[in-house]
Amino acid sequence: MQRFILRRLLSMPLVMVAITALIFGLSQQAGDPRYLYLSPYTKMSPAEWEAIGRSMGLDRPLVVRYWLWLSKAARGDFGESIAYHVNSLDLIKRSLRATLELAAVSFAFSMGIGIPLGVLSAVSRGSIWDYVARSFALLGQSVPPFWLAIVMILVFAVELGWLPTSRRGGWTHYVLPVVTLGWVASAPLLRLTRSSMLEVLDSEYVKFARAKGVGAWATIWKHAFRNALVTPLTYAAILMASFITGAVVIETVFAWPGIGRLSVQAALNNDFPLITGLALFFSGLFLLASLLSDIAYAAIDPRIRYT
Amino acid sequence: MVKGFRFMRRWPILPLFVLALLVVVAIFAPFIAPHHPLEGDLDKRNAPPAWTSGGTSRYLLGADYLGRDIASRLIFGSRVSLLVAGTVLGIGGIVGTVVGMTAGYAGGKVDELLMRLVDFTFAVPFIMVALVAAVVFGSSLGLVIILLAVFGWAPFARYVRAETLQLKTREYVLLAKVAGASPLRIVHRHILSGLVNTVMVLASVRVGAYILTESVLSYLGVGIPPPTPAWGSMVADGRDYISSAWWISFFPGIAILLTVFAFNFLGDWLRDWFDPRLRQL
Numbered sequence: 025m026q027r028f029i030l031r032r033l034l035s036m037p038l039v040m041v042a043i044t045a046l047i048f049g050l051s052q053q054a055g056d057p058r059y060l061y062l063s064p065y066t067k068m069s070p071a072e073w074e075a076i077g078r079s080m081g082l083d084r085p086l087v088v089r090y091w092l093w094l095s096k097a098a099r100g101d102f103g104e105s106i107a108y109h110v111n112s113l114d115l116i117k118r119s120l121r122a123t124l125e126l127a128a129v130s131f132a133f134s135m136g137i138g139i140p141l142g143v144l145s146a147v148s149r150g151s152i153w154d155y156v157a158r159s160f161a162l163l164g165q166s167v168p169p170f171w172l173a174i175v176m177i178l179v180f181a182v183e184l185g186w187l188p189t190s191r192r193g194g195w196t197h198y199v200l201p202v203v204t205l206g207w208v209a210s211a212p213l214l215r216l217t218r219s220s221m222l223e224v225l226d227s228e229y230v231k232f233a234r235a236k237g238v239g240a241w242a243t244i245w246k247h248a249f250r251n252a253l254v255t256p257l258t259y260a261a262i263l264m265a266s267f268i269t270g271a272v273v274i275e276t277v278f279a280w281p282g283i284g285r286l287s288v289q290a291a292l293n294n295d296f297p298l299i300t301g302l303a304l305f306f307s308g309l310f311l312l313a314s315l316l317s318d319i320a321y322a323a324i325d326p327r328i329r330y331t
Numbered sequence: 332m333v334k335g336f337r338f339m340r341r342w343p344i345l346p347l348f349v350l351a352l353l354v355v356v357a358i359f360a361p362f363i364a365p366h367h368p369l370e371g372d373l374d375k376r377n378a379p380p381a382w383t384s385g386g387t388s389r390y391l392l393g394a395d396y397l398g399r400d401i402a403s404r405l406i407f408g409s410r411v412s413l414l415v416a417g418t419v420l421g422i423g424g425i426v427g428t429v430v431g432m433t434a435g436y437a438g439g440k441v442d443e444l445l446m447r448l449v450d451f452t453f454a455v456p457f458i459m460v461a462l463v464a465a466v467v468f469g470s471s472l473g474l475v476i477i478l479l480a481v482f483g484w485a486p487f488a489r490y491v492r493a494e495t496l497q498l499k500t501r502e503y504v505l506l507a508k509v510a511g512a513s514p515l516r517i518v519h520r521h522i523l524s525g526l527v528n529t530v531m532v533l534a535s536v537r538v539g540a541y542i543l544t545e546s547v548l549s550y551l552g553v554g555i556p557p558p559t560p561a562w563g564s565m566v567a568d569g570r571d572y573i574s575s576a577w578w579i580s581f582f583p584g585i586a587i588l589l590t591v592f593a594f595n596f597l598g599d600w601l602r603d604w605f606d607p608r609l610r611q612l
């Protein structure tokens with residue numbers, strides 16, 4: 025187990041380097057980045073133009089330029105954002121809070137919906153509740169999130185006027201983004217809970233508990249549920265990471281000032297110091313979450329062995 | 332009521348009907364569509380659907396901000412969705428299956444290397460790469476297909492590898508090996524045939540995700556470039572008119588929802604039918 029964790033931790037920086045190199049390399053294909061930094065009205069001589077190019081490392085090959093970025097990034101300096109003229113890391117830190125708040129509430133919402141509905145669906149297998157719960161999950165998997173957001177804005181903000189249409193603010197601002205994000209995310213959670221609950225309900229010890237005369241409620245929640253919870257819980261880390269990196273669309277629709285919206289703007293501006301920094305952050309977060317989920321899986325279920 | 336649900340669950344009639352309709356509509360789009368999808372009548376800007384007050388029967392589902400018939404654009408948009416989904420599924424499915432079989436059967440260093448590549452693909456922030464690539468190279472249908480295919484093969488590789496690891500310990504595979512069959516022949520004749528179910532289930536589960544992802548890219552403005560009608564960008568078209576002309580955004584979203592729902596429903600059904608073990612996919 026220690027060896028497994030160590031190996032994963034060692035391979036993490038490699039993957040992150042590969043991903044940032046991909047993004048950096050792509051963004052450099054857009055042409056001379058000096059045009060992005062300077063306004064077209066700046067007066068300058070060819071010599072100054074060349075000097076700026078040299079200071080940006082443009083006279084050197086792409087690999088060297090990436091290496092320069094990487095060696096700075098390793099020391100916490102992601103470079104100055106082209107569009108905002110401040111350090112990219114500060115920008116990311118500033119936007120992170122809004123995203124984390126939205127992610128935390130959406131996480132609680134999707135767990136609160138997905139897990140109970142999954143249990144309900146498994147326990148009442150084949151009944152109308154099972155179909156309702158599974159349809160809810162199937163719909164959540166099939167609905168385009170941006171459209172769901174627009175339709176909810178139309179109904180609850182424009183027509184009924186109950187909730188604000190966008191931006192950050194009091195608790196009412198959270199309702200629409202959280203429901204959109206949470207519904208979509210609760211679908212896989214519901215399915216995981218349902219299938220692992222079905223497996224446990226079919227096991228010998230649950231049958232024994234039933235035969236012993238333990239009540240239905242106690243069988244389900246005390247005996248079956250605790251064991252069935254393993255799979256959905258190990259998925260939780262990945263779910264949380266997906267809320268932080270995957271809120272791109274929702275943050276765009278609701279004008280939520282988080283890192284998802286920041287990354288769309290950065291990409292559209294071809295703000296490569298910022299976008300590469302964001303890619304480093306996103307991939308690191310994803311790798312950490314999937315490692316955590318693997319460790320949690322092995323820690324809870326001793327039958328799982330990693331080598 | 333429950334009986335009706337059960338019947339539909341047993342036989343996926345409704346989703347099959349929706350998908351068949353979609354294919355027919357996509358193929359015969361020019362004959363079905365009442366109007367040209369790109370030419371609008373500026374006098375009829377934001378004309379409401381036929382059944383609402385002020386609507387005309389000329390524009391069944393209303394017209395968009397350039398006076399283009401929404402129904403006709405939806406009909407032509409089905410071509411984009413099916414083309415993207417079909418091509419990506421073909422490329423991603425084949426590449427993923429070949430990689431997965433190779434990794435699973437060869438094992439050792441090859442397996443290690445290919446699986447690290449799969450892990451890498453999963454860790455890449457896809458939307459971000461897509462955004463940057465579209466800004467740098469300019470958005471196009473080809474770019475969307477390439478992007479989806481480059482990142483869409485990995486789930487196939489992962490599941491096919493797991494299945495291959497099991498299949499290669501089966502007796503008939505071992506016997507074929509003893510009989511002197513070459514690795515290529517074993518993989519081709521004995522492993523591949525055992526993988527058909529897994530790949531089919533995966534394909535039906537993935538195809539909805541491809542359509543959804545394409546629509547997200549088109550919505551963000553980095554998918555299918557205008558004026559080509561794509562459902563995702565049609566939703567985006569109506570964003571600014573949501574309080575005055577809801578139909579511009581509403582109907583394309585319904586089209587995406589219905590299509591993806593039909594594919595996912597079919598995928599669920601195939602999974603239960605072929606292999607209940609794949610329930611967690």
